[in-house]
Amino acid sequence: MAEAQNIPVGSTTAGQIAVAAESTVATRMSAPPSFDVADFPVPHGREEEWRFTPLERLRGLHDGTAVVTGDGVKVDVQAPEGVTVETVGRDDARIGKAGTPVDRIAAQAYSAFEKAGVVTVPKETVLTEPIRIAVHGEGGVRYGHQVVELGAFAEAVVVIDHTGDAVLAANVDYILGDGAKLTVVSVQDWDDKAVHVAQHNALIGRDASFKSVVVTFGGDLVRLHPRVSYAGPGGEVELLGLYFTDAGQHQEHRLLVDHNVPHCKSNVVYKGALQGDNAHAVWIGDVLIEAKAEGTDTYEMNRNLVLTDGARVDSVPNLEIETGEIVGAGHASATGRFDDEQLFYLMARGIPADEARRLVVRGFFAELVQQIGVDDIEERLLAKIDEELEASV
Amino acid sequence: MATLEIRDLHVTVEADNATKEILKGVDLTVKQGETHAIMGPNGSGKSTLAYSLAGHPKYTITSGTVTLDGEDVLEMSVDERARAGLFLAMQYPVEVPGVSVSNFLRTSATAIRGEAPKLRTWVKEVKEAMERLNMDSSFAERNVNEGFSGGEKKRHEILQLELLKPKVAILDETDSGLDVDALRIVSEGVNRVRETGEVGTLLITHYTRILRYIKPDHVHVFSGGRIVESGGAELADKLENEGYEAYTKGGASE
Ligand SMILES: Nc1ncnc2c1ncn2[C@@H]1O[C@H](COP(=O)(O)OP(=O)(O)OP(=O)(O)O)[C@@H](O)[C@H]1O
Numbered sequence: 001m002a003e004a005q006n007i008p009v010g011s012t013t014a015g016q017i018a019v020a021a022e023s024t025v026a027t028r029m030s031a032p033p034s035f036d037v038a039d040f041p042v043p044h045g046r047e048e049e050w051r052f053t054p055l056e057r058l059r060g061l062h063d064g065t066a067v068v069t070g071d072g073v074k075v076d077v078q079a080p081e082g083v084t085v086e087t088v089g090r091d092d093a094r095i096g097k098a099g100t101p102v103d104r105i106a107a108q109a110y111s112a113f114e115k116a117g118v119v120t121v122p123k124e125t126v127l128t129e130p131i132r133i134a135v136h137g138e139g140g141v142r143y144g145h146q147v148v149e150l151g152a153f154a155e156a157v158v159v160i161d162h163t164g165d166a167v168l169a170a171n172v173d174y175i176l177g178d179g180a181k182l183t184v185v186s187v188q189d190w191d192d193k194a195v196h197v198a199q200h201n202a203l204i205g206r207d208a209s210f211k212s213v214v215v216t217f218g219g220d221l222v223r224l225h226p227r228v229s230y231a232g233p234g235g236e237v238e239l240l241g242l243y244f245t246d247a248g249q250h251q252e253h254r255l256l257v258d259h260n261v262p263h264c265k266s267n268v269v270y271k272g273a274l275q276g277d278n279a280h281a282v283w284i285g286d287v288l289i290e291a292k293a294e295g296t297d298t299y300e301m302n303r304n305l306v307l308t309d310g311a312r313v314d315s316v317p318n319l320e321i322e323t324g325e326i327v328g329a330g331h332a333s334a335t336g337r338f339d340d341e342q343l344f345y346l347m348a349r350g351i352p353a354d355e356a357r358r359l360v361v362r363g364f365f366a367e368l369v370q371q372i373g374v375d376d377i378e379e380r381l382l383a384k385i386d387e388e389l390e391a392s393v
Numbered sequence: 394m395a396t397l398e399i400r401d402l403h404v405t406v407e408a409d410n411a412t413k414e415i416l417k418g419v420d421l422t423v424k425q426g427e428t429h430a431i432m433g434p435n436g437s438g439k440s441t442l443a444y445s446l447a448g449h450p451k452y453t454i455t456s457g458t459v460t461l462d463g464e465d466v467l468e469m470s471v472d473e474r475a476r477a478g479l480f481l482a483m484q485y486p487v488e489v490p491g492v493s494v495s496n497f498l499r500t501s502a503t504a505i506r507g508e509a510p511k512l513r514t515w516v517k518e519v520k521e522a523m524e525r526l527n528m529d530s531s532f533a534e535r536n537v538n539e540g541f542s543g544g545e546k547k548r549h550e551i552l553q554l555e556l557l558k559p560k561v562a563i564l565d566e567t568d569s570g571l572d573v574d575a576l577r578i579v580s581e582g583v584n585r586v587r588e589t590g591e592v593g594t595l596l597i598t599h600y601t602r603i604l605r606y607i608k609p610d611h612v613h614v615f616s617g618g619r620i621v622e623s624g625g626a627e628l629a630d631k632l633e634n635e636g637y638e639a640y641t642k643g644g645a646s647e
């Protein structure tokens with residue numbers, strides 16, 4: 001068995017490289033991936049993959065007690081011409097092709113959903129307008145499944161918007177054909193009480209490129225698990241994330257990029273701002289470079305900006321390298337704090353306190369927002385960031 | 394003509410659950426166009442005076458008054474003081490990650506001037522000011538003070554002084570940590586602002602070295618939280634030769 005290099009949990013910017021005997025990414029999960037919820041024990045909270053999550057706030061998604069209520073979550077898809085939008089049964093072959101549930105809630109969602117949404121962009125179709133999927137909660141419990149498939153050389157932008165109040169567990173599959181280009185923006189703009197747990201599986205075709213933008217503002221508890229694997233060489237992946245965690249919110253982003261084929265790229269950048277008592281952000285970034293994945297080029301980064309006392313960040317980058325024949329691999333994680341001295345400095349230059357805070361937070365997110373590349377989303381994000389700040393001062 | 398008047402200023406800090414009085418009755422008047430040097434040993438309270446004037450929240454004014462053109466400075470918030478015309482070049486400028494120097498300067502100038510400077514002339518103004526201070530133009534895109542050397546931080550403070558054109562500038566040990574070349578460049582910056590005759594300067598320093606470049610009109614010896622002696626430029630020469638011993642041994646500092 002290949003020896004793995006593993007950068008230990010909890011390391012910050014300059015982690016040392018330790019040598020582990022086997023993959024910690026795989027062994028950290030308490031059960032192997034499965035579509036069947038019965039294959040996963042009910043978590044008790046000390047498992048590696050659950051230790052940061054307040055189980056008591058999951059509203060029963062993790063132990064089978066969350067029962068579907070009516071149509072308390074509405075899904076509306078708007079797609080430009082040329083796109084196929086379907087609602088299909090569980091036996092549709094496209095479902096589950098991009099990845100398998102890796103934890104109890106993802107498997108629960110898979111075991112419990114009734115109909116799946118499938119959006120297909122035929123091969124060589126290049127869209128000029130985004131596909132918009134609006135998921136609006138009206139207080140209900142729902143298990144969902146959504147598939148977005150792009151044929152070879154198709155190009156599309158998909159915006160998935162989550163609003164309202166809901167208890168939602170879902171799997172979302174992105175299947176990219178050879179040479180396809182997909183940008184997905186998933187916005188979690190939930191009301192205060194919402195609970196949202198989802199696994200995203202992206203399967204990247206040969207020479208395809210995938211950009212995922214995850215934006216989390218709202219909800220009581222949001223736990224997202226974007227995962228990527230490659231179906232052929234030449235794939236390029238960019239995973240961008242932005243979160244603004246307020247008092248009492250738990251926002252958890254767990255990522256896995258599995259470099260399972262040679263000559264693929266991945267770049268992960270997640271940034272979060274936190275403010276208020278018991279604001280809790282968790283970021284787990286797992287990047288695995290398998291022994292056969294020669295020529296891999298990967299970088300992952302998580303930055304957090306803590307604006308007030310009482311907020312907490314857990315940031316765990318984990319880079320595991322089974323081959324030395326790579327172009328590059330790096331990771332960084334850092335948490336900074338906007339403190340009274342910085343505030344004083346800016347105010348001593350005439351800048352009022354609220355504007356000083358805005359300057360710092362906008363500056364912190366600016367570069368990331370510019371990389372999104374979907375105009376109306378960029379504007380909305382900046383407005384939303386300002387709104388979050390207003391609430392605090 | 395702008396005048397800063399400090400009368401019988403007493404200031405305390407909280408340290409280790411005890412209240413400690415640092416300033417024990419400071420009296421000083423600084424008029425526009427004048428340069429006052431405040432010289433004193435380490436720990437005598439010079440920075441405390443500077444921070445108290447700027448409104449740092451750690452320092453509590455227990456008695457006394459500070460006015461700028463008759464307006465009560467102590468009633469103002471930190472940003473209001475800056476907009477009223479007070480400027481503090483800090484002994485230890487603060488790093489502000491995520492905020493670029495160019496964005497910071499423009500936001501600050503907008504706040505102080507009351508309107509956003511016109512972009513074209515502003516870019517030129519900043520560029521020229523940076524050139525005069527021997528600052529590479531790449532500094533504009535770096536984050537405020539982040540990773541700046543000690544000397545670069547001080548130049549950045551003086552850059553702000555030149556751009557913000559305050560009525561009263563308090564320079565807290567702007568000379569410390571500078572080599573001879575940097576000291577000359579920074580002093581020239583201060584002198585350019587002084588030569589306008591529009592600014593009153595309070596130059597806080599431990600050493601007389603900077604006074605070779607910036608000639609003070611008045612020199613005050615600071616010890617034990619107050620001014621213990623005042624005179625003209627000749628007082629600095631006396632300190633150069635004799636040090637602070639006469640003042641500290643004399644019991645002025647508790
Ligand atoms: N925020 C604070 N908390 C506790 N003590 C303080 C604080 N600020 C100042 N002091 C104390 O007050 C005294 C004066 O400090 P200050 O920094 O004003 O001196 P200084 O004259 O500027 O010294 P230096 O020449 O070293 O810059 C010192 O004993 C210092 O430890």
Ligand SMILES: [Mg+2]
Nearest residue numbers: 439440484566
């Ligand atoms: Mg000092």
